[in-house]
Amino acid sequence: MSEQTQSFEVNFDGLVGPTHNYAGLSYGNVASLNNAEAISNPKQAALQGLVKMKAMHDMGLKQGIFAPHARPDINALRRLGFNGTDSQVINKAAKESPVLLRTCYSASAMWTANAATVSPSQDTADKKVHFTSANLNNKFHRSLEPVTTSNLLKAMFNDENTFVHHTHLPDQPFFGDEGAANHTRLCDDHGSKGLEVFVYGASSLNTQITGPTKYPARQTLEASEAVARLHQIPQEQRIFIQQNPDVIDQGVFHNDVIAVGNANVLFCHEQAFLNQADALTRIRQAYVGEKLHIVEVPTHAVGVQDAVTSYLFNSQLVSLADGSMMLVAPEECIKNSKVANYIEFMLSANNPINTVKFFDLRQSMQNGGGPACLRLRVALTQNELGKVNQDTLMSDEKFVLLNAWVEKHYRDQLTDSDLADPQLLTETYTALDELTQILSLGSVYEFQR
Template sequence: MSAREFNFDGLVGPSHNYAGLSFGNVASFSNVKSASNPKLAALQGLAKMRALAARGFGQALLPPQDRPNFRLLRSIGFTGSDAEVLSKAAKEAPVILACAYSASPMWTANAATVSPSADSADGRAHFTAANLNNKLHRAFEHEQSARALRAIFKDDKHFAVHAALPGTPAFSDEGAANHTRLCKSHGSAGVEMFVYGRTEFDASAPAPKKYPARQTLEASQAVARLHGLAAERTVYIQQNPDVIDQGVFHNDVIAVGNANALFYHEQAFADEAGALDQLRRALDGVGADLNAIRVDTTRVPVADAVASYLFNSQLLSKDNGKMALVIPHECQEVSSVAAYLQDLVADGSVIDELIHFDLRQSMRNGGGPACLRLRVALTDAEAAAMHQGVVMTEALYHTLVAWVEKHYRDRLEPADLADPQLAIEVHNALDELSRLLGLPGLYA
């Protein structure tokens, strides 16, 4: 069956800020408490969406989440009016206030895990909102993520949106950032690869020593069950614990796949040979050959891959049978990565084009092109059944640019999070956005 892949990018919210809340994310920690530019961040993200849509790639967006998270603040004892809650939190628990204002929902690769209808037992596209329970600032996101997904994919004839897994360490789930689908074509049955960092119920299994492993095997298996995936087309691979300790907090920082191509670093997996063997055997069952594009450590050290976000890129299928690699500008600023990419394109790889974007506001907060998007393969009927107001068009682009120019600040300092006016500005902006996108009541 014919299907097309849509990338749902996160629309950066009006309170985009650098709080440095994500232990294990080197870029996030490096820019903690510096001033951010919410307006520029949103415009950079919109420019990326517009450019890819203009190229004919399926492009849509997920709206930002409401901030600050007053539910979090009130649940831990801050009382009074909204202004009083903010004032008390700023004085008594500024880090928790920063959590309530987290900009992390912009990285929609963590919003959910998605299985297309070609893979599921009931022939529907399945979504499971990620519980993100490894970090306080993200652990509340799944409720609004599920709400947004249900509003966009509301036709239960075509879609099933599952609530997040239980919010316990055993089911720690970070969504599509640790999930890759490989296939012969987007509309045919594929192989779903779940990459996990640790096993909850096996103390003898290898695990990182410095930074936390955010995805468990148990969570990956649970999502596969919820989605009705066939065992012979589902592969579980352990991430290399040593690279987690080098700042590779998600698999999408060290590997990316599309169609039958897997672009990965030599040190990505705990057992590279075993991982590739599993994938080859599973892909053979769907009539596809694995195209493994291995980046050796001698060419690109892990530290350079993390600094440039080489693998936190997008692989997009083109009409000529080749693929474009969407990368941040930082890939041209790290010499080993720039040299590797030049050779990759010149050597006749399936990747024959590099598309660069300036995403510095997102990159400084720890997320590149792949973090910003959730991949959803849809048949023509499914694409028609989803809510059309979030599909990127030239008209929507200009509407959203005008909305950003109207509502967003161009400088946000850490101290501004205590300002009640900021909360009012965000609320007013999102109220208008819900009308612009045709999603009334999204933030109710």
Template sequence: MKSYEVNFDGLVGPTHNYGGLSYGNVASQSNSQQSSNPKEAALQGLAKMKALMDMGFQQGVLAPQERPDVAALRRLGFSGTDAQVIERAAKEAMPLLVASCSASSMWVANAATVSPSADTADGRVHFTAANLNCKYHRSIEHPTTSRVLGAMFANQQHFAHHAALPAVAQFGDEGAANHTRFCREYGEAGVEFFVFGRSAFDTRYPAPQKYPARQTLEASQAVARLHGLRDEGVVYAQQNPNVIDQGVFHNDVIAVGNGEVLFYHEDAFLETEQMLAELQGKLAKVGGKFQSICVPRSSVTVDDAVRSYLFNSQLLSRPDGSMLLIVPQECQANERVWAYLQSLTSSGGLIREVKVFDLKQSMQNGGGPACLRLRVALNETELAAVNPGVIMTAPLYGSLTAWVEKHYRDRLSENDLADPQLLLECRTALDELTQILKLGAVYPFQIN
């Protein structure tokens, strides 16, 4: 039976803005308060989805969230009609309104952690929604994320869904941005790789001093237990706290893996040699041959990696066994990064080609190609059980492009977030989107 790695990309929401909400994310903070272009952002994301589909890769789409989140504002003491809640928040606590309008759910690498059926005890694909409790604007996402994933992967024979972990610092969970999987074939048993920034209970692990470590060891271990993973099929590794303090807020800003290959920066991890040996040994036990590509700091600095998002790329397997790297334009603009990539692809190694995409709207808010996609390994039977409305096709691309053109603004500033009309525009657009994607009622305004 054939198996695939399907990339489900996040569709950028109508309230895409530069609120500068993500402390520790250099791009998010440095572009704070600039005007955004939600229409351009959504179309850039859709263009990447369409391009990968045209290249023969399996591609899906994951819907955005309702914003502003009026229910969240009500929980914080704002009352009245929806319009009055927004107006009061804008007048009395603008930062809370900005947080409630965040379109950060577009970065669906943080939506959940996914384990394929070949790895799990019950032979189902398991999803655990990320609690994202390190940042308030993201911590309010998981209830809707769970409903959307449930509507996409609804067949209980093949799919199992877990609620987010307890929303406390000890179980900070940022989803697939700190998780990857190594395997010989997507449908075969593999080794799941969990990267954490700190331990909540074990003081032997060092912690960063400047920026918060968002993923805990304890959260990663809990997800592995929920998914029924075997000890011999799991490797835990600690992110280098020094690179977290340089703006590497998730592992997918400093490393990316696919198939049997890990592409990583020399300074990405602690105890690197021990980690590589463990990955090699465990993958060998299930028939795989682990390979790694280390980018030396002498060629690409951590600062280069953060500014270019070299590692926040998509590493994709081609039928001939070679790999394709999908990178943002910022890699081409960085002289050292681009020189490294040219030497990499001309060396005859595993990564043979680099394709560049314009994702400026997302990049300015701190999210590159890897942030925009949630990877789900599926066999043919499981893929057939996925809601067909969310699988990208040429007609769906056309429908979504027309939908964006119809509903999205081409400019959004902080002052625009105080306009109650924006909520109505968002709800109208999302109501139509659920029909296009055949999701049913997944948003609070459709349920309540």
């Protein structure tokens, strides 16, 4: 394969924002609810994420940086009736509705697996890379994200001859869209045609499709179908699979908590999909490459709750330069004996996954997001990679610069009382102003205009 046609999967990790806190806002996300009101450490969270990014870069993988959003969302608070100066808005919200204030402070944009759905040029009719920002309309704090996400994506992928940016789907439950957390691309290699697997939790139109009963299904079939149409993916390269509603009710709020794919490997729990045997048969039959490997983890080895608490499937699967495949897992997987034993068994079995690397991401994990939640995957040719905003790609120099930026601007701890401090807004906006210069992002935040 020539350098010009060589392709890579680039992981753009969310840089944890200065207002990272545990507000317990995500119903259906067990970790988020269990750690509500705990004391958070934004500085540690951001530094932990940067260590992971740098480690991926050092292994020869292409690694990018996705900037945080401006929080608190002061304009959202104003739309909700809190008026006056920024400080007055914060003070009023803290007194009258501390829950709304916590919501508008959420740093949930760190989980960039929910930022958008991405289809590479190998899969699209116009041979361009397509992005559709997720509307995230199931949760108010996340529904604040799509506009800024679109601005960031356009600043990162800013060549209109190479990249296509679609407006997020209508902000209605009918089109609930949670982005790449419910989307997997399977292919022989990142430069070949792929099968785009869209996983949904329920349907707004088809009454024959039964969804979960306890927790909400955040991705609808209609949203997945709309994204596939927008991205001009041929019929033979797309498939729609329903997530098992029973596991959604057990805390599997996104498909990437129970299944993950990379290249020609699908790593999933045996309860990941509704009517799993049929679902996997459909995927095998639709696969457009030569050889697909499905690594299916049995319930007797790893229960659903083990998967949820350890985030085994919210690990990353990455292809290394030597052709091997590595599982990038949170340290919580080591601490669960069933999960640890299964990983040891899997690495010695006959499948492409032959190494594992564990990371301390406790600050993210306690809020309900593991390694896979933190990254948006973008498959790019060598030429397309050259069209990306190069200042958003990790390097040795960028790692040092971003660590210094975090040390300068982030607090060690955040509690509810800290959110009532108007100075936190000033600190955060000052930090993001500086970050836009480090990453060459221009005016992506509303407060800059």
